[in-house]
Amino acid sequence: MAHSSSSHHLHHVGNWMPADHKAHKEWLGGIIQEVDDNAPLHPVLQEFQTLIETNTRIYMLLTSMFKEVPRRKRYGHDPTGNPEIRDYPHFLQVLNHLLTTAPSWTDKSHRVGLVGLPINAVLDWPMGTPSGYAAFLDPDINRMIKKILNVWGDFLRSPASAYVLGSSEHGWFGEMGRRDLTAVARIGPVAATNMQFGDMFECDPDAENHGFTSWDHFFTRVFREGIRPVADPEDGKVIANACESRPFRLVHHVNARDKFWIKSQPYSVLDMLGHDSLASQFVGGTIYQAFLSALSYHRWHAPVSGKIVKAYVVDGTYYSEPLFEGVGDPHGEAKEIDMAGQVTSQGYITSTATRALIFIEADEPAIGLMAFIGVGMAEVSTCEITVKEGQRVNKGDQIGMFHFGGSTHCLLFRKGVNVSGFPEPGMEENVPVRSRLAVVS
Structure with missing residues (x-):
């Protein structure tokens, strides 16, 4: 990146x-x-x-x-x-x-x-x-x-938190804020339209603060029906994008444990999955990671149809960054705090930060058990899971959300699952939530 x-x-x-x-x-x-x-x-x-x-x-x-x-x-x-x-x-x-x-x-x-x-x-x-x-x-x-x-x-x-949503210089619905919120959401099927914020999200554009009663109400806003259609809802081999996010990294043949705190930020599956009893099934598999913008939609959606096997939050750190990113660089490379620091530290926080783990047994046999990780960052530590163990979900259904911000998320596939077609890391805009992310064969 x-x-x-x-x-x-x-x-x-x-x-x-x-x-x-x-x-x-x-x-x-x-x-x-x-x-x-x-x-x-x-x-x-x-x-x-x-x-x-x-x-x-x-x-x-x-x-x-x-x-x-x-x-x-x-x-x-x-x-x-x-x-x-x-x-x-x-x-x-x-x-x-x-x-x-x-x-x-x-x-x-x-x-x-x-x-x-x-x-x-x-x-x-x-x-x-x-x-x-x-x-x-x-x-x-x-x-x-x-x-x-x-x-x-x-x-x-x-309600006291809604004051920052107004149309003033410091308001999210001020001229610049509203423009950028709209631009970030105008992708995918609505990319070529002239839709405005109120056309795309459930709100009342004529009401004060578009009808949002608090900062959190605004932040967990919901797309209107049809704005983010589900990719190939009847085709189990097509994996839908779980979060409106920009691709960060795609890695195959991931290790059970690795030195996630070093500069290359390798994935460490057992640490990422909190040493869950199901974690070993993902050793040698594939991990796709993408990050959420501050301006983006912050709810999570099921990438496949299937049954929720486990769903829980792992408590972790809130403001930890790797030592090599700061003045304490043990290799002496950082003479001062690195201003390019945690651009690549998303790998690190998948093993340390507060995060939601959701294991899904996909209906599609070629996928089988897969995992979603929603990683909290700093203030964005509240990961709310809205599904329960044993519940059935259809591809595209809501499974949870970030509160007070957003961070990064991962999809994990087991060794032997032939999944391909992911978007290239480094692209400039988000991949729309619920759109086609990859395909398994």
Whole structure:
């Protein structure tokens, strides 16, 4: 996949974050100016503070990670040379502010500055340090982050979060936001039409915020009937695209276990599937991976018709990135935090991040057992599965969704399943959900 010198982490690939340093710094600086350092911390952040101050290991890691951010202008330092986020008490105050804000859209001087992952934006530099690497693999820290994100999720489901959807400069339905939301969805069968956002999604274009009552309501929006038809619904050999996404990687003959944390990011099947008893069946098989844009549709759909064998969520990390992407590069290749970092780290997070596992026994014998993995990223850690074990699904049926954002997903096929015809990684636009993805013979 092509790397951009102006991109940094995985979220830049899917337009989750501003595309350049200046837009990121402007956003972060604006947020920090709004923070009231004297505001009482939310109870969940008081709990986090207590954990930090009573656990020596966590205190050391979170104190060190802010100190390890390079003292260079590009990393968002103020005019005195101090980091924008100075220490963990300051970080907690910034989190306190963000728990009552929703992901915003801005456009300044025609430079799009989309901040779909505000907490991730705050941690963009410190999580790439050696101490940040250790901190965001720590089980106790991840359990605490999960609690914090659940609180934030409650806000994003509330009517108060809908303020960012308006037609103002910071609104998703402002001129630029609405234009880009429409452009991303105008692919596949509707590519050549003049359809607008309201024509493609279930909403009321004449109502305030198009009738969406919260940020989460908008984010989990649904296509109108017929906009994304199911590919060859009666042909079991045709596999439908499970997510509206851009192809990232296709690998055959995958290993049972591999060093997924090294620079080549090999897939490690047993780790990806959480050492499930069914995981060994996929050793030597095929993995297709694709990522979701911040502007995309975020529900998942069954790639085949069949029976749900298992469906559950594996708890994992939220802000972990490989050590080689940051200032802690053990090979000495990164003199500073790599701005092309997690473009390729999607392989890594398939084994570490919070993720949904759905095993489907396809009706088509040539496919048999296959697996879907929906991988949460940063704030996008809520993977909601909407099917149950033993349930029958038809190709194209909804099986779940990402909340508060999106990330990446994988389809796994067993060794011996001859599946081909996948789209080429690196293409510029999404493959429409439920469209023809591949075929098995």
